[in-house]
Amino acid sequence: MATPTAPTARRLVTEIPGPRSLDAQRRRLDTVAKGVGSVLPVFVESASPGLLHDVDGNTLIDLGSGIAVTSVGAAAPAVVSAVQEQASRFTHTCFMVTPYEGYVRVCEELAELTPGTHAKRSALFNSGAEAVENAVKIARHATGRQAVVVFDHAYHGRTNLTMALTAKNMPYKHRFGPFAPEVYRVPMSYPLRDPQGLTGQQAAARAIDMIDKQVGADNLACVLIEPIQGEGGFVVPAPGFLPEIARWCAERGVLLVADEIQTGFCRTGTWFACGHEGVVPDLITTAKGIAGGLPLAAVTGRAEIMDAVHGGGLGGTYGGNPIACAAALATIEVMREQDLCAKAAEIERIALARLRDLAGRFPVIGEVRGRGAMIAAELVRPGTTEPDADLTARIAKACHARGVVVLTAGTYGNVLRLLPPLVIPHAVLTEGLDVLAAAFTEVVR
Numbered sequence: 001m002a003t004p005t006a007p008t009a010r011r012l013v014t015e016i017p018g019p020r021s022l023d024a025q026r027r028r029l030d031t032v033a034k035g036v037g038s039v040l041p042v043f044v045e046s047a048s049p050g051l052l053h054d055v056d057g058n059t060l061i062d063l064g065s066g067i068a069v070t071s072v073g074a075a076a077p078a079v080v081s082a083v084q085e086q087a088s089r090f091t092h093t094c095f096m097v098t099p100y101e102g103y104v105r106v107c108e109e110l111a112e113l114t115p116g117t118h119a120k121r122s123a124l125f126n127s128g129a130e131a132v133e134n135a136v137k138i139a140r141h142a143t144g145r146q147a148v149v150v151f152d153h154a155y156h157g158r159t160n161l162t163m164a165l166t167a168k169n170m171p172y173k174h175r176f177g178p179f180a181p182e183v184y185r186v187p188m189s190y191p192l193r194d195p196q197g198l199t200g201q202q203a204a205a206r207a208i209d210m211i212d213k214q215v216g217a218d219n220l221a222c223v224l225i226e227p228i229q230g231e232g233g234f235v236v237p238a239p240g241f242l243p244e245i246a247r248w249c250a251e252r253g254v255l256l257v258a259d260e261i262q263t264g265f266c267r268t269g270t271w272f273a274c275g276h277e278g279v280v281p282d283l284i285t286t287a288k289g290i291a292g293g294l295p296l297a298a299v300t301g302r303a304e305i306m307d308a309v310h311g312g313g314l315g316g317t318y319g320g321n322p323i324a325c326a327a328a329l330a331t332i333e334v335m336r337e338q339d340l341c342a343k344a345a346e347i348e349r350i351a352l353a354r355l356r357d358l359a360g361r362f363p364v365i366g367e368v369r370g371r372g373a374m375i376a377a378e379l380v381r382p383g384t385t386e387p388d389a390d391l392t393a394r395i396a397k398a399c400h401a402r403g404v405v406v407l408t409a410g411t412y413g414n415v416l417r418l419l420p421p422l423v424i425p426h427a428v429l430t431e432g433l434d435v436l437a438a439a440f441t442e443v444v445r
Protein backbone atom coordinates (compact mmCIF):
# COMPACT_ATOMS: atom_id res chain seq x y z
CA MET A 1 0.00 0.00 0.00
CA ALA A 2 1.11 3.59 -0.59
CA THR A 3 2.70 5.29 2.40
CA PRO A 4 0.42 7.69 4.28
CA THR A 5 2.39 10.60 2.82
CA ALA A 6 2.04 9.42 -0.79
CA PRO A 7 0.94 12.22 -3.14
CA THR A 8 -2.78 12.35 -4.00
CA ALA A 9 -2.25 13.88 -7.44
CA ARG A 10 0.08 13.51 -10.43
CA ARG A 11 3.57 14.63 -9.50
CA LEU A 12 6.62 14.44 -11.75
CA VAL A 13 10.05 14.91 -10.21
CA THR A 14 12.14 13.35 -13.04
CA GLU A 15 11.79 12.65 -16.73
CA ILE A 16 9.51 9.66 -17.42
CA PRO A 17 10.94 7.03 -17.09
CA GLY A 18 13.26 8.32 -14.36
CA PRO A 19 16.87 7.19 -13.72
CA ARG A 20 15.98 4.36 -11.34
CA SER A 21 13.40 2.99 -13.75
CA LEU A 22 15.93 3.20 -16.58
CA ASP A 23 18.43 1.31 -14.48
CA ALA A 24 15.89 -1.41 -13.63
CA GLN A 25 14.92 -1.55 -17.30
CA ARG A 26 18.56 -2.20 -18.27
CA ARG A 27 18.73 -5.09 -15.79
CA ARG A 28 15.38 -6.34 -17.05
CA LEU A 29 16.64 -6.52 -20.61
CA ASP A 30 19.48 -8.78 -19.41
CA THR A 31 17.18 -11.22 -17.65
CA VAL A 32 13.56 -10.96 -18.82
CA ALA A 33 12.64 -12.44 -22.21
CA LYS A 34 12.27 -9.76 -24.85
CA GLY A 35 8.93 -11.23 -25.97
CA VAL A 36 7.40 -9.93 -22.75
CA GLY A 37 6.94 -6.22 -23.44
CA SER A 38 5.86 -3.23 -21.35
CA VAL A 39 3.73 -0.30 -22.49
CA LEU A 40 5.63 2.12 -20.25
CA PRO A 41 8.81 0.90 -18.50
CA VAL A 42 8.24 2.87 -15.31
CA PHE A 43 8.88 0.61 -12.33
CA VAL A 44 6.11 0.85 -9.76
CA GLU A 45 6.67 0.90 -6.02
CA SER A 46 3.15 1.42 -4.66
CA ALA A 47 -0.34 2.45 -5.64
CA SER A 48 -3.26 4.48 -4.34
CA PRO A 49 -6.68 5.07 -5.94
CA GLY A 50 -6.11 6.07 -9.57
CA LEU A 51 -2.38 6.64 -9.00
CA LEU A 52 0.87 4.71 -9.41
CA HIS A 53 3.95 5.77 -7.43
CA ASP A 54 7.25 4.88 -9.12
CA VAL A 55 10.76 4.11 -7.88
CA ASP A 56 11.93 7.65 -8.75
CA GLY A 57 9.31 9.40 -6.61
CA ASN A 58 6.98 10.21 -9.53
CA THR A 59 3.24 9.77 -9.23
CA LEU A 60 1.44 8.76 -12.43
CA ILE A 61 -2.26 8.79 -13.23
CA ASP A 62 -3.50 5.29 -14.03
CA LEU A 63 -6.04 5.15 -16.86
CA GLY A 64 -5.30 1.49 -17.61
CA SER A 65 -5.92 -0.48 -14.39
CA GLY A 66 -3.32 -3.03 -15.43
CA ILE A 67 -5.64 -3.82 -18.39
CA ALA A 68 -9.03 -3.58 -16.65
CA VAL A 69 -7.93 -5.56 -13.60
CA THR A 70 -7.62 -3.21 -10.64
CA SER A 71 -11.17 -1.84 -10.77
CA VAL A 72 -11.19 -1.51 -6.96
CA GLY A 73 -7.68 0.00 -7.03
CA ALA A 74 -4.29 -1.73 -6.93
CA ALA A 75 -4.02 -1.53 -3.15
CA ALA A 76 -7.65 -1.62 -2.00
CA PRO A 77 -7.47 -1.90 1.82
CA ALA A 78 -10.22 -4.55 1.96
CA VAL A 79 -8.39 -6.71 -0.60
CA VAL A 80 -5.02 -6.21 1.10
CA SER A 81 -6.32 -7.34 4.47
CA ALA A 82 -8.29 -10.28 3.01
CA VAL A 83 -5.11 -11.45 1.28
CA GLN A 84 -3.02 -11.03 4.44
CA GLU A 85 -5.57 -12.82 6.57
CA GLN A 86 -5.94 -15.77 4.19
CA ALA A 87 -2.18 -16.05 3.62
CA SER A 88 -1.61 -16.30 7.37
CA ARG A 89 -4.06 -19.25 7.60
CA PHE A 90 -3.04 -21.26 4.50
CA THR A 91 -1.77 -20.43 1.03
CA HIS A 92 -2.74 -23.57 -0.85
CA THR A 93 -4.15 -27.04 -0.50
CA CYS A 94 -5.32 -27.61 -4.10
CA PHE A 95 -9.11 -27.59 -4.25
CA MET A 96 -8.98 -30.96 -6.06
CA VAL A 97 -7.20 -32.49 -3.04
CA THR A 98 -8.77 -30.92 0.05
CA PRO A 99 -11.29 -28.13 -0.57
CA TYR A 100 -12.00 -24.89 1.31
CA GLU A 101 -15.00 -22.63 1.62
CA GLY A 102 -13.61 -19.53 -0.15
CA TYR A 103 -13.84 -21.32 -3.51
CA VAL A 104 -17.48 -22.23 -2.87
CA ARG A 105 -18.32 -18.69 -1.80
CA VAL A 106 -16.84 -17.27 -5.01
CA CYS A 107 -18.98 -19.70 -7.02
CA GLU A 108 -22.05 -18.64 -5.00
CA GLU A 109 -21.31 -15.00 -5.84
CA LEU A 110 -20.84 -15.84 -9.54
CA ALA A 111 -24.18 -17.66 -9.59
CA GLU A 112 -25.88 -14.64 -8.10
CA LEU A 113 -24.16 -11.89 -10.10
CA THR A 114 -24.02 -13.33 -13.65
CA PRO A 115 -27.01 -12.87 -15.99
CA GLY A 116 -29.96 -15.27 -15.71
CA THR A 117 -31.84 -16.82 -12.80
CA HIS A 118 -31.32 -20.47 -13.88
CA ALA A 119 -29.31 -22.96 -11.79
CA LYS A 120 -25.60 -22.39 -12.37
CA ARG A 121 -22.25 -24.01 -11.67
CA SER A 122 -18.78 -22.50 -11.83
CA ALA A 123 -15.22 -23.75 -12.13
CA LEU A 124 -12.26 -21.56 -11.18
CA PHE A 125 -8.96 -21.11 -13.00
CA ASN A 126 -5.91 -18.82 -13.01
CA SER A 127 -6.09 -16.76 -16.18
CA GLY A 128 -8.56 -15.55 -18.72
CA ALA A 129 -7.10 -17.76 -21.44
CA GLU A 130 -7.48 -20.79 -19.21
CA ALA A 131 -11.13 -19.92 -18.57
CA VAL A 132 -11.80 -19.58 -22.31
CA GLU A 133 -10.06 -22.91 -23.01
CA ASN A 134 -12.25 -24.57 -20.40
CA ALA A 135 -15.44 -22.96 -21.69
CA VAL A 136 -14.67 -24.49 -25.10
CA LYS A 137 -13.89 -27.88 -23.51
CA ILE A 138 -17.21 -27.79 -21.65
CA ALA A 139 -19.21 -26.64 -24.68
CA ARG A 140 -17.73 -29.41 -26.84
CA HIS A 141 -18.29 -32.05 -24.20
CA ALA A 142 -21.87 -30.99 -23.45
CA THR A 143 -22.96 -30.71 -27.10
CA GLY A 144 -20.88 -33.51 -28.62
CA ARG A 145 -19.93 -31.02 -31.39
CA GLN A 146 -16.53 -29.57 -32.24
CA ALA A 147 -16.75 -26.31 -34.14
CA VAL A 148 -16.31 -22.94 -32.43
CA VAL A 149 -17.32 -19.65 -34.02
CA VAL A 150 -15.49 -16.44 -33.16
CA PHE A 151 -15.52 -12.94 -34.61
CA ASP A 152 -13.28 -10.55 -36.49
CA HIS A 153 -11.18 -8.43 -34.08
CA ALA A 154 -11.74 -10.93 -31.25
CA TYR A 155 -9.20 -11.38 -28.47
CA HIS A 156 -9.41 -14.45 -26.25
CA GLY A 157 -5.83 -15.07 -25.09
CA ARG A 158 -2.36 -16.34 -25.97
CA THR A 159 -2.40 -20.11 -25.32
CA ASN A 160 -2.61 -22.42 -28.33
CA LEU A 161 -6.39 -22.74 -28.50
CA THR A 162 -6.97 -19.10 -27.55
CA MET A 163 -4.44 -17.90 -30.16
CA ALA A 164 -6.60 -19.72 -32.68
CA LEU A 165 -9.64 -17.90 -31.29
CA THR A 166 -7.88 -14.51 -31.33
CA ALA A 167 -8.03 -12.59 -34.61
CA LYS A 168 -4.93 -10.43 -34.75
CA ASN A 169 -1.67 -11.82 -36.12
CA MET A 170 0.87 -9.31 -34.78
CA PRO A 171 1.88 -9.61 -32.02
CA TYR A 172 -0.29 -12.46 -30.74
CA LYS A 173 0.02 -15.22 -33.36
CA HIS A 174 2.92 -14.42 -35.68
CA ARG A 175 5.03 -17.59 -36.20
CA PHE A 176 3.42 -19.34 -33.21
CA GLY A 177 1.32 -21.77 -35.27
CA PRO A 178 0.05 -24.31 -36.10
CA PHE A 179 -3.16 -23.37 -34.35
CA ALA A 180 -5.98 -25.52 -32.99
CA PRO A 181 -8.51 -26.67 -35.60
CA GLU A 182 -12.30 -26.27 -35.84
CA VAL A 183 -12.26 -22.52 -35.24
CA TYR A 184 -14.31 -20.39 -37.68
CA ARG A 185 -14.30 -16.60 -37.86
CA VAL A 186 -17.24 -14.46 -38.95
CA PRO A 187 -17.77 -10.69 -39.25
CA MET A 188 -18.43 -8.63 -36.13
CA SER A 189 -20.82 -5.71 -35.99
CA TYR A 190 -18.43 -2.74 -36.14
CA PRO A 191 -20.58 0.35 -36.78
CA LEU A 192 -17.69 2.66 -37.80
CA ARG A 193 -16.41 0.17 -40.40
CA ASP A 194 -19.64 -1.54 -41.52
CA PRO A 195 -21.61 -0.18 -44.47
CA GLN A 196 -23.46 2.96 -43.38
CA GLY A 197 -26.79 2.17 -41.79
CA LEU A 198 -26.22 -1.60 -41.29
CA THR A 199 -28.33 -2.42 -38.23
CA GLY A 200 -27.40 -4.86 -35.50
CA GLN A 201 -30.00 -7.29 -36.86
CA GLN A 202 -28.54 -7.07 -40.36
CA ALA A 203 -24.98 -7.52 -39.09
CA ALA A 204 -26.15 -10.58 -37.15
CA ALA A 205 -27.86 -11.96 -40.26
CA ARG A 206 -24.58 -11.53 -42.17
CA ALA A 207 -22.69 -13.54 -39.50
CA ILE A 208 -25.41 -16.18 -39.14
CA ASP A 209 -25.60 -16.73 -42.90
CA MET A 210 -21.87 -17.36 -42.97
CA ILE A 211 -22.12 -19.78 -40.02
CA ASP A 212 -24.99 -21.64 -41.69
CA LYS A 213 -23.21 -21.97 -45.02
CA GLN A 214 -19.62 -22.54 -43.87
CA VAL A 215 -19.98 -24.42 -40.56
CA GLY A 216 -23.54 -25.66 -40.05
CA ALA A 217 -25.32 -25.44 -36.70
CA ASP A 218 -25.23 -29.23 -36.30
CA ASN A 219 -21.44 -29.12 -36.15
CA LEU A 220 -21.23 -26.10 -33.92
CA ALA A 221 -20.57 -26.38 -30.18
CA CYS A 222 -20.58 -22.67 -29.37
CA VAL A 223 -20.45 -19.10 -30.53
CA LEU A 224 -17.86 -17.24 -28.46
CA ILE A 225 -18.16 -13.46 -28.27
CA GLU A 226 -16.99 -10.46 -26.28
CA PRO A 227 -20.14 -8.33 -25.74
CA ILE A 228 -17.85 -5.32 -26.19
CA GLN A 229 -14.51 -6.22 -27.75
CA GLY A 230 -11.48 -5.34 -25.64
CA GLU A 231 -8.10 -5.68 -27.36
CA GLY A 232 -9.93 -5.49 -30.70
CA GLY A 233 -10.58 -1.79 -30.04
CA PHE A 234 -13.56 -1.41 -27.70
CA VAL A 235 -15.87 -2.29 -30.55
CA VAL A 236 -19.47 -1.88 -29.37
CA PRO A 237 -21.78 -3.87 -31.66
CA ALA A 238 -24.85 -2.12 -33.05
CA PRO A 239 -27.96 -2.53 -30.86
CA GLY A 240 -29.77 -5.77 -31.63
CA PHE A 241 -26.66 -7.65 -32.79
CA LEU A 242 -26.07 -9.65 -29.61
CA PRO A 243 -29.75 -10.47 -28.94
CA GLU A 244 -30.13 -11.75 -32.53
CA ILE A 245 -27.01 -13.95 -32.25
CA ALA A 246 -28.35 -15.23 -28.89
CA ARG A 247 -31.78 -15.94 -30.38
CA TRP A 248 -30.26 -17.93 -33.26
CA CYS A 249 -28.01 -19.92 -30.91
CA ALA A 250 -30.94 -20.84 -28.65
CA GLU A 251 -33.04 -21.88 -31.64
CA ARG A 252 -30.30 -24.10 -33.07
CA GLY A 253 -29.03 -25.69 -29.84
CA VAL A 254 -25.71 -23.84 -30.13
CA LEU A 255 -24.22 -22.59 -26.85
CA LEU A 256 -23.60 -18.88 -26.50
CA VAL A 257 -20.39 -18.19 -24.61
CA ALA A 258 -19.89 -14.59 -23.48
CA ASP A 259 -16.25 -13.71 -22.88
CA GLU A 260 -16.67 -11.02 -20.20
CA ILE A 261 -13.07 -11.21 -19.05
CA GLN A 262 -12.54 -7.51 -19.84
CA THR A 263 -16.14 -6.23 -19.62
CA GLY A 264 -17.19 -7.99 -16.41
CA PHE A 265 -17.46 -6.89 -12.81
CA CYS A 266 -18.95 -3.39 -13.14
CA ARG A 267 -16.54 -2.25 -15.85
CA THR A 268 -19.27 -1.17 -18.30
CA GLY A 269 -21.70 0.19 -15.70
CA THR A 270 -23.47 -3.12 -15.03
CA TRP A 271 -22.12 -6.28 -13.42
CA PHE A 272 -21.82 -7.83 -16.89
CA ALA A 273 -22.03 -6.18 -20.32
CA CYS A 274 -24.57 -8.76 -21.57
CA GLY A 275 -26.98 -7.09 -19.16
CA HIS A 276 -27.21 -3.96 -21.33
CA GLU A 277 -29.33 -5.82 -23.86
CA GLY A 278 -30.80 -8.47 -21.58
CA VAL A 279 -28.76 -11.25 -23.19
CA VAL A 280 -28.35 -14.38 -21.03
CA PRO A 281 -25.40 -16.48 -22.22
CA ASP A 282 -25.20 -20.24 -21.60
CA LEU A 283 -21.60 -19.91 -20.39
CA ILE A 284 -19.69 -16.84 -19.29
CA THR A 285 -15.95 -16.43 -18.77
CA THR A 286 -14.61 -13.95 -16.23
CA ALA A 287 -11.17 -12.94 -14.96
CA LYS A 288 -9.40 -9.53 -14.91
CA GLY A 289 -11.59 -7.38 -12.61
CA ILE A 290 -12.73 -10.30 -10.45
CA ALA A 291 -10.07 -10.29 -7.72
CA GLY A 292 -8.42 -6.88 -7.37
CA GLY A 293 -5.24 -7.99 -9.14
CA LEU A 294 -4.86 -11.55 -7.84
CA PRO A 295 -4.88 -14.19 -10.58
CA LEU A 296 -8.32 -15.74 -10.75
CA ALA A 297 -10.69 -16.69 -13.56
CA ALA A 298 -13.96 -18.55 -13.87
CA VAL A 299 -16.36 -20.31 -16.18
CA THR A 300 -19.96 -19.98 -15.01
CA GLY A 301 -22.84 -21.62 -16.82
CA ARG A 302 -26.08 -23.50 -16.88
CA ALA A 303 -25.95 -26.34 -14.36
CA GLU A 304 -26.84 -29.07 -16.86
CA ILE A 305 -24.12 -27.94 -19.29
CA MET A 306 -21.40 -27.51 -16.67
CA ASP A 307 -22.30 -30.78 -14.93
CA ALA A 308 -22.22 -32.73 -18.20
CA VAL A 309 -18.44 -33.05 -17.72
CA HIS A 310 -17.27 -36.19 -15.86
CA GLY A 311 -15.67 -35.86 -12.43
CA GLY A 312 -11.97 -34.97 -12.71
CA GLY A 313 -12.44 -33.61 -16.25
CA LEU A 314 -11.86 -30.00 -15.18
CA GLY A 315 -9.34 -28.40 -12.84
CA GLY A 316 -5.70 -27.51 -12.36
CA THR A 317 -3.22 -27.28 -9.51
CA TYR A 318 -3.77 -23.64 -8.64
CA GLY A 319 -7.28 -22.97 -9.98
CA GLY A 320 -9.29 -21.06 -7.37
CA ASN A 321 -6.28 -20.53 -5.11
CA PRO A 322 -7.49 -19.62 -1.59
CA ILE A 323 -5.71 -16.24 -1.51
CA ALA A 324 -7.16 -15.32 -4.91
CA CYS A 325 -10.62 -16.39 -3.71
CA ALA A 326 -10.30 -14.26 -0.57
CA ALA A 327 -9.29 -11.32 -2.75
CA ALA A 328 -12.28 -11.91 -5.03
CA LEU A 329 -14.74 -11.98 -2.14
CA ALA A 330 -13.30 -8.71 -0.80
CA THR A 331 -13.34 -7.17 -4.30
CA ILE A 332 -16.98 -8.08 -4.86
CA GLU A 333 -17.89 -6.63 -1.47
CA VAL A 334 -16.14 -3.35 -2.34
CA MET A 335 -18.00 -3.27 -5.68
CA ARG A 336 -21.33 -3.70 -3.89
CA GLU A 337 -20.64 -1.33 -0.99
CA GLN A 338 -19.20 1.47 -3.09
CA ASP A 339 -21.65 0.84 -5.95
CA LEU A 340 -18.86 0.67 -8.51
CA CYS A 341 -21.32 0.01 -11.34
CA ALA A 342 -22.68 3.52 -10.68
CA LYS A 343 -19.11 4.83 -10.52
CA ALA A 344 -18.42 3.29 -13.94
CA ALA A 345 -21.50 5.01 -15.35
CA GLU A 346 -20.29 8.32 -13.90
CA ILE A 347 -16.85 7.82 -15.48
CA GLU A 348 -18.64 7.19 -18.79
CA ARG A 349 -20.47 10.52 -18.57
CA ILE A 350 -17.30 12.45 -17.78
CA ALA A 351 -14.94 10.70 -20.22
CA LEU A 352 -17.37 10.53 -23.16
CA ALA A 353 -18.14 14.24 -22.85
CA ARG A 354 -14.45 15.15 -22.78
CA LEU A 355 -13.57 12.88 -25.72
CA ARG A 356 -16.53 14.15 -27.77
CA ASP A 357 -15.36 17.69 -27.11
CA LEU A 358 -11.90 16.67 -28.35
CA ALA A 359 -13.46 14.99 -31.41
CA GLY A 360 -15.10 18.33 -32.25
CA ARG A 361 -11.70 20.04 -32.20
CA PHE A 362 -9.56 17.29 -33.74
CA PRO A 363 -10.98 15.64 -36.89
CA VAL A 364 -8.38 12.85 -36.47
CA ILE A 365 -10.85 11.36 -33.98
CA GLY A 366 -13.10 9.29 -36.23
CA GLU A 367 -15.28 7.93 -33.46
CA VAL A 368 -15.70 8.10 -29.69
CA ARG A 369 -17.40 5.07 -28.17
CA GLY A 370 -17.62 2.75 -25.21
CA ARG A 371 -19.60 2.00 -22.10
CA GLY A 372 -18.91 2.70 -18.47
CA ALA A 373 -15.23 2.94 -17.68
CA MET A 374 -14.33 1.36 -21.03
CA ILE A 375 -14.08 4.36 -23.34
CA ALA A 376 -12.17 4.75 -26.59
CA ALA A 377 -11.30 7.15 -29.37
CA GLU A 378 -10.51 5.67 -32.79
CA LEU A 379 -8.01 7.76 -34.75
CA VAL A 380 -8.21 8.10 -38.54
CA ARG A 381 -7.03 10.32 -41.36
CA PRO A 382 -9.50 13.22 -41.23
CA GLY A 383 -12.64 12.72 -43.27
CA THR A 384 -11.94 9.01 -43.87
CA THR A 385 -11.98 5.79 -41.84
CA GLU A 386 -8.36 5.08 -42.75
CA PRO A 387 -6.64 4.10 -39.46
CA ASP A 388 -3.80 6.22 -38.09
CA ALA A 389 -1.79 3.92 -35.83
CA ASP A 390 1.29 6.14 -35.90
CA LEU A 391 -0.58 9.14 -34.55
CA THR A 392 -2.24 6.95 -31.92
CA ALA A 393 1.15 5.75 -30.70
CA ARG A 394 2.49 9.30 -30.60
CA ILE A 395 -0.43 10.55 -28.53
CA ALA A 396 -0.09 7.64 -26.11
CA LYS A 397 3.62 8.43 -25.79
CA ALA A 398 2.93 12.09 -25.11
CA CYS A 399 0.54 11.05 -22.31
CA HIS A 400 3.16 8.71 -20.87
CA ALA A 401 5.81 11.45 -20.88
CA ARG A 402 3.37 13.60 -18.90
CA GLY A 403 2.76 10.87 -16.36
CA VAL A 404 -0.55 9.43 -17.55
CA VAL A 405 -0.82 5.73 -18.32
CA VAL A 406 -3.07 5.19 -21.35
CA LEU A 407 -3.30 2.10 -23.53
CA THR A 408 -3.88 1.57 -27.22
CA ALA A 409 -5.83 -1.24 -28.88
CA GLY A 410 -7.47 -2.29 -32.11
CA THR A 411 -6.79 -4.52 -35.09
CA TYR A 412 -5.30 -1.44 -36.77
CA GLY A 413 -3.54 -0.18 -33.59
CA ASN A 414 -5.43 3.12 -33.89
CA VAL A 415 -7.62 3.10 -30.79
CA LEU A 416 -6.79 5.03 -27.63
CA ARG A 417 -8.54 3.29 -24.79
CA LEU A 418 -9.32 4.41 -21.27
CA LEU A 419 -9.80 1.84 -18.51
CA PRO A 420 -9.49 3.82 -15.28
CA PRO A 421 -9.88 2.10 -11.93
CA LEU A 422 -13.53 2.52 -10.91
CA VAL A 423 -12.39 4.09 -7.63
CA ILE A 424 -10.42 6.87 -9.35
CA PRO A 425 -11.07 10.19 -7.59
CA HIS A 426 -12.91 12.73 -9.74
CA ALA A 427 -10.01 15.22 -9.69
CA VAL A 428 -7.51 12.54 -10.80
CA LEU A 429 -9.70 11.44 -13.70
CA THR A 430 -10.23 15.03 -14.77
CA GLU A 431 -6.52 15.77 -14.68
CA GLY A 432 -5.81 12.63 -16.69
CA LEU A 433 -8.27 13.79 -19.34
CA ASP A 434 -6.71 17.29 -19.31
CA VAL A 435 -3.35 15.68 -20.04
CA LEU A 436 -4.87 13.66 -22.89
CA ALA A 437 -6.28 16.88 -24.36
CA ALA A 438 -2.88 18.55 -24.03
CA ALA A 439 -1.29 15.57 -25.80
CA PHE A 440 -3.65 16.05 -28.76
CA THR A 441 -2.81 19.75 -28.91
CA GLU A 442 0.90 19.00 -28.84
CA VAL A 443 0.94 16.09 -31.31
CA VAL A 444 -1.78 16.95 -33.84
CA ARG A 445 -0.85 19.81 -36.11
Ligand SMILES: *Cc1c(COP(=O)(O)O)cnc(C)c1O
Pocket residue numbers: 126127128129130132155156157158226230231259260261262287288
Ligand atom coordinates in the same frame (compact mmCIF):
# COMPACT_ATOMS: atom_id res chain seq x y z
C1 LIG B 1 -7.44 -10.41 -21.34
C2 LIG B 1 -8.47 -11.19 -22.03
C3 LIG B 1 -8.37 -12.59 -22.16
C4 LIG B 1 -7.16 -13.36 -21.68
O1 LIG B 1 -6.97 -13.23 -20.31
P1 LIG B 1 -5.53 -13.61 -19.66
O2 LIG B 1 -5.78 -13.54 -18.17
O3 LIG B 1 -4.57 -12.57 -20.15
O4 LIG B 1 -5.19 -14.95 -20.13
C5 LIG B 1 -9.40 -13.25 -22.77
N1 LIG B 1 -10.49 -12.61 -23.22
C6 LIG B 1 -10.62 -11.27 -23.10
C7 LIG B 1 -11.86 -10.61 -23.61
C8 LIG B 1 -9.62 -10.51 -22.51
O5 LIG B 1 -9.74 -9.18 -22.43
